[in-house]
Amino acid sequence: MSRKITRRPALQANSCALIAIATVVLGMVGVLCLIAGLVSITSTADATPTPTTATLELAYSPEKDALMQDIVARFHKANYKTPAGLPMKISATRMDAADIVEAARAGRFTAISPDSSLWLGQIDADRERPLVSEATRFAVTPIVIAMWSDVAQSLGYPQKPIGWQELLGKAQSDANFKWSHPATSSASGLLATLAEFYAGANKTRGLTEEDVKNRATLDYVAALEKTVRYYGEGEQATIDQVLQRGRSYLDAFVVSERLVVYHNSKASAKLVAIYPVEGTLWQDHPLALLEQPNLTDDQRLTYRRLREFVLSAEIQKLILQAGYRPVDLNIRLDDPASPIKTQNGVDPAQPQTTLQMPNAAVIEEAQSYWFLAKRPANIMLVVDTSGSMGSQSKLKQAQDALVTFLDQVQGEKDRVGLVPFSTRVSGAVGLQDVGKERDALKARVRALKAEGSTALLDAVWFAYDDLQKRGERERINAIVVMTDGIENASSLKLNTLAERIRRGNASGIPIVIFCIGYGSDADWNVLNTLADATGGFARRADPETIRRLYKILSTYF
Amino acid sequence: MNRTRLIFFAVVLFALVIVGVSFVIQQLSGNLPNPTAQPIQVRVVTALPIEPWVQEAAQKFNAEKRSLDGRTIVVAITPMDSVTALGKWDRGEFNPVPTVWIPDSRYLIELVNATQSEKLGRDIFLTDGEYRARPLVTSLFAWGIYKSRYDALAAKFGKDNVNWKTIHDAAIAKGGWPELGGDAKWGYFKLIVPNPNKNAAGLLAMVSAAGEYYDKTSITTEDVTNPKFQVWLKELISSVTDFSSLSSYTVEDLALFGYSVGDGGQLLESDLLVNMSGIQTRWADPLIIVYPKYLTWFDFPFTIWMGPETSAAEKNAALLFEKFLLSAPIQSAAAARGLRPANPDVSIASGDSLFVKWKSQGAEALVSRTARMRPPDRETLRALLRWFDLNVKGR
Numbered sequence: 001m002s003r004k005i006t007r008r009p010a011l012q013a014n015s016c017a018l019i020a021i022a023t024v025v026l027g028m029v030g031v032l033c034l035i036a037g038l039v040s041i042t043s044t045a046d047a048t049p050t051p052t053t054a055t056l057e058l059a060y061s062p063e064k065d066a067l068m069q070d071i072v073a074r075f076h077k078a079n080y081k082t083p084a085g086l087p088m089k090i091s092a093t094r095m096d097a098a099d100i101v102e103a104a105r106a107g108r109f110t111a112i113s114p115d116s117s118l119w120l121g122q123i124d125a126d127r128e129r130p131l132v133s134e135a136t137r138f139a140v141t142p143i144v145i146a147m148w149s150d151v152a153q154s155l156g157y158p159q160k161p162i163g164w165q166e167l168l169g170k171a172q173s174d175a176n177f178k179w180s181h182p183a184t185s186s187a188s189g190l191l192a193t194l195a196e197f198y199a200g201a202n203k204t205r206g207l208t209e210e211d212v213k214n215r216a217t218l219d220y221v222a223a224l225e226k227t228v229r230y231y232g233e234g235e236q237a238t239i240d241q242v243l244q245r246g247r248s249y250l251d252a253f254v255v256s257e258r259l260v261v262y263h264n265s266k267a268s269a270k271l272v273a274i275y276p277v278e279g280t281l282w283q284d285h286p287l288a289l290l291e292q293p294n295l296t297d298d299q300r301l302t303y304r305r306l307r308e309f310v311l312s313a314e315i316q317k318l319i320l321q322a323g324y325r326p327v328d329l330n331i332r333l334d335d336p337a338s339p340i341k342t343q344n345g346v347d348p349a350q351p352q353t354t355l356q357m358p359n360a361a362v363i364e365e366a367q368s369y370w371f372l373a374k375r376p377a378n379i380m381l382v383v384d385t386s387g388s389m390g391s392q393s394k395l396k397q398a399q400d401a402l403v404t405f406l407d408q409v410q411g412e413k414d415r416v417g418l419v420p421f422s423t424r425v426s427g428a429v430g431l432q433d434v435g436k437e438r439d440a441l442k443a444r445v446r447a448l449k450a451e452g453s454t455a456l457l458d459a460v461w462f463a464y465d466d467l468q469k470r471g472e473r474e475r476i477n478a479i480v481v482m483t484d485g486i487e488n489a490s491s492l493k494l495n496t497l498a499e500r501i502r503r504g505n506a507s508g509i510p511i512v513i514f515c516i517g518y519g520s521d522a523d524w525n526v527l528n529t530l531a532d533a534t535g536g537f538a539r540r541a542d543p544e545t546i547r548r549l550y551k552i553l554s555t556y557f
Numbered sequence: 558m559n560r561t562r563l564i565f566f567a568v569v570l571f572a573l574v575i576v577g578v579s580f581v582i583q584q585l586s587g588n589l590p591n592p593t594a595q596p597i598q599v600r601v602v603t604a605l606p607i608e609p610w611v612q613e614a615a616q617k618f619n620a621e622k623r624s625l626d627g628r629t630i631v632v633a634i635t636p637m638d639s640v641t642a643l644g645k646w647d648r649g650e651f652n653p654v655p656t657v658w659i660p661d662s663r664y665l666i667e668l669v670n671a672t673q674s675e676k677l678g679r680d681i682f683l684t685d686g687e688y689r690a691r692p693l694v695t696s697l698f699a700w701g702i703y704k705s706r707y708d709a710l711a712a713k714f715g716k717d718n719v720n721w722k723t724i725h726d727a728a729i730a731k732g733g734w735p736e737l738g739g740d741a742k743w744g745y746f747k748l749i750v751p752n753p754n755k756n757a758a759g760l761l762a763m764v765s766a767a768g769e770y771y772d773k774t775s776i777t778t779e780d781v782t783n784p785k786f787q788v789w790l791k792e793l794i795s796s797v798t799d800f801s802s803l804s805s806y807t808v809e810d811l812a813l814f815g816y817s818v819g820d821g822g823q824l825l826e827s828d829l830l831v832n833m834s835g836i837q838t839r840w841a842d843p844l845i846i847v848y849p850k851y852l853t854w855f856d857f858p859f860t861i862w863m864g865p866e867t868s869a870a871e872k873n874a875a876l877l878f879e880k881f882l883l884s885a886p887i888q889s890a891a892a893a894r895g896l897r898p899a900n901p902d903v904s905i906a907s908g909d910s911l912f913v914k915w916k917s918q919g920a921e922a923l924v925s926r927t928a929r930m931r932p933p934d935r936e937t938l939r940a941l942l943r944w945f946d947l948n949v950k951g952r
Contacts, residue, residue: 140813140814142817161741161742204744204745205745205795205796205798206795277741277742277744278744279744279817280817282814282817282818284813325813327809327813329809329812329813329832329834329835329836329838329839330835332838332839333838333839334838348839349840349841350817351817352740352742352743352744352816352817353742353743353744353745353747353816353817354744354747354798354799354814354817354818355798356798356799357798357799
């Protein structure tokens with residue numbers, strides 16, 4: 001017993017030593033392994049390229065705003081990730097097709113989706129290395145002339161084929177016929193313009209630069225453009241106005257087939273799509289990657305995933321439901337659920353023929369000459385110079401915007417007048433030819449000072465009455481109002497003024513009012529009422545609106 | 558078990574856990590430096606008409622985890638139209654350089670070799686030896702014409718007389734379709750010819766037209782620079798509606814936009830066959846296939862880049878993928894897509910072949926009454942492209 005008792009401490013000592021050594025050795029191994037593991041993570045992280053953005057900056061044309069927002073929302077919901085684990089995101093910006101071209105060439109955006117692939121050629125024009133790559137198209141729709149069915153019947157529809165000639169003939173022979181096409185910054189506006197040049201040159205193919213510059217062609221186009229009631233910011237804006245105002249707004253207008261379907265799904269009075277017998281064009285809604293210098297590999301992966309996504313059966317069916325013709329030929333247009341059917345005013349077997357697309361140089365000439373041929377404008381600038389415009393550099397901003405505007409006015413035949421107001425209209429300048437008086441007008445703008453109250457309604461009436469008295473029906477007549485405050489000094493009431501304007505527009509010449517509101521105090525009820533009474537718009541004076549003021553307005557003039 | 562042993566095993570277990578955790582961390586970090594286990598990458602740039610077939614084959618090949626010298630072979634496919642790829646080869650813009658290029662036609666290899674020979678003094682794609690370019694499948698060019706339009710042309714020119722000469726007559730008809738016996742609402746006759754700057758099919762269309770113009774199978778630079786021929790060709794091309802189109806008149810465009818953009822054109826047979834059903838459902842008017850007198854075709858050669866950027870292992874792995882593409886099951890998959898297999902063991906004249914399915918529309922498994930155009934030399938091709946750029950591109 002005692003032996004055992006005497007040996008136990010030795011054994012215990014040995015065991016303790018063993019355990020201690022084993023613990024130290026294994027602990028060191030473990031710690032070393034752990035360190036090695038951590039180091040390997042660090043080194044792997046060091047070897048991995050710096051994470052870059054996988055967000056694709058996409059610019060798209062406005063007519064597919066709702067569809068594109070839906071697509072982007074569904075794409076984000078799918079939670080796609082790059083192999084490096086970065087979330088694939090789309091930052092989508094709505095923009096006119098012509099502006100997309102300008103922005104892409106200036107290095108903005110990594111992907112685009114304008115309304116037609118004809119803009120892609122303009123992006124790459126004169127470039128040594130193409131910017132546009134990996135393009136596909138995901139929806140197509142022909143451009144048509146939308147008419148109320150009784151208007152179409154009066155032209156012989158559906159027995160007689162109707163074309164540009166019939167439309168243009170009607171516009172010239174009937175002073176009450178109201179038609180419109182968008183400005184050339186959209187595919188439908190460009191097509192309408194090309195159709196006019198083709199008709200003027202008496203051709204349906206082979207349009208040349210000489211044809212476009214020919215005096216007889218230009219006279220023909222100018223005569224036609226005088227019959228255009230409005231141009232508008234684009235076909236979606238036009239169809240929104242038609243939905244709001246009904247058939248009193250326009251008798252016929254150029255839009256894509258898809259918007260006829262859209263209109264007829266929302267309104268009781270139906271439109272029919274006329275597929276011009278001489279030929280039309282297609283919007284083919286391309287999606288393209290831009291090889292900008294800052295394009296990352298992850299953005300490229302996002303683009304490819306998006307491309308795959310928009311061509312998937314799920315999205316292609318969505319595209320059909322939105323009234324477009326999907327590019328997936330497995331999706332049938334004659335499906336009972338398809339909206340492309342005669343009950344909706346459209347015909348899936350149309351169009352029968354297209355106009356020949358001229359080359360980029362001819363298109364550019366046609367755009368330039370259209371600016372010269374379109375109706376000249378009388379523009380009254382109604383500018384708030386009340387005391388509050390002196391704060392936060394608001395008057396300075398307005399002056400800068402007006403000077404830029406005056407610099408940008410292209411048509412030498414356009415006339416501009418100035419109506420500054422505070423407590424009352426003071427120092428008004430009647431309509432002047434911009435071509436001759438540009439510098440004098442700019443000097444008057446720069447001399448404006450902020451003081452007094454806000455007699456906005458009296459000032460608008462002053463400008464409106466002046467334009468009505470001139471009665472120049474062959475011109476587009478417009479008022480641009482720039483204000484920051486609440487009406488507080490006019491003798492006129494809003495309802496009275498709005499009623500006078502409505503009556504004046506019905507019995508006299510049509511005048512459009514555009515309102516730009518500065519700051520949070522702007523009275524949007526007043527501005528919207530004035531704009532709505534005339535088919536114009538009211539916008540907040542953000543830097544983008546100001547920068548693009550002329551461009552926006554020029555789409556109406 | 559006494560307490561000492563318990564402590565001992567606990568310590569060992571603790572140490573093992575640490576070792577295990579660190580191992581897992583290493584695994585997750587993917588840092589397993591074993592160069593011999595690195596897969597061999599075969600980067601394939603393929604022409605668009607056969608991309609779905611090649612893509613599907615690559616997936617099968619990769620799934621089988623084939624290896625060479627103990628290293629797994631991984632095939633990655635990049636679809637690219639051959640004219641874009643041609644530009645990238647010429648400008649040296651491929652990074653990394655593809656191991657394999659499958660262009661539409663051997664014509665394009667000729668053009669790349671022409672440029673590379675000037676730089677390197679030798680061809681970069683071989684035409685003989687183990688690594689020579691080998692056709693994988695072929696697809697002929699045939700007339701695809703909407704039936705209503707074909708009937709009018711056949712009534713005007715004769716049933717067996719739809720050819721480049723009669724199409725030229727249709728193209729220059731000043732009165733449009735009414736003059737040709739068709740409906741006024743069809744407008745002018747509209748020809749489909751792909752833009753040769755975007756699609757090699759456009760170049761072959763011009764070669765084929767030249768063959769019929771001169772009524773011979775071999776054309777030369779003198780032929781295509783002959784002013785009379787060029788006037789004739791320009792008149793023909795003037796009936797093309799749009800050269801700015803995104804995909805430059807593949808058959809998919811014909812299906813999407815229908816007769817509104819083109820009454821017909823000489824197009825790739827496989828595209829016509831694959832899209833036939835879509836055309837019939839999208840447009841009320843079906844398409845008729847007519848084989849021309851002088852045949853041109855795409856042969857989709859499998860071509861290995863012989864520059865220093867491609868290792869021997871990559872070249873040999875590429876050969877294994879080529880063999881796989883030429884195997885009977887994969888060639889049968891090509892036939893199901895309307896392509897003519899290079900493997901003679903695979904038939905297209907029976908079963909559920911698209912050639913059988915669309916026989917009623919004019920498809921022929923064995924084409925009779927035709928002569929094959931001899932491939933023109935590179936100078937002739939360059940002359941045609943120059944003519945197009947000068948006379949049509951800026952139309």
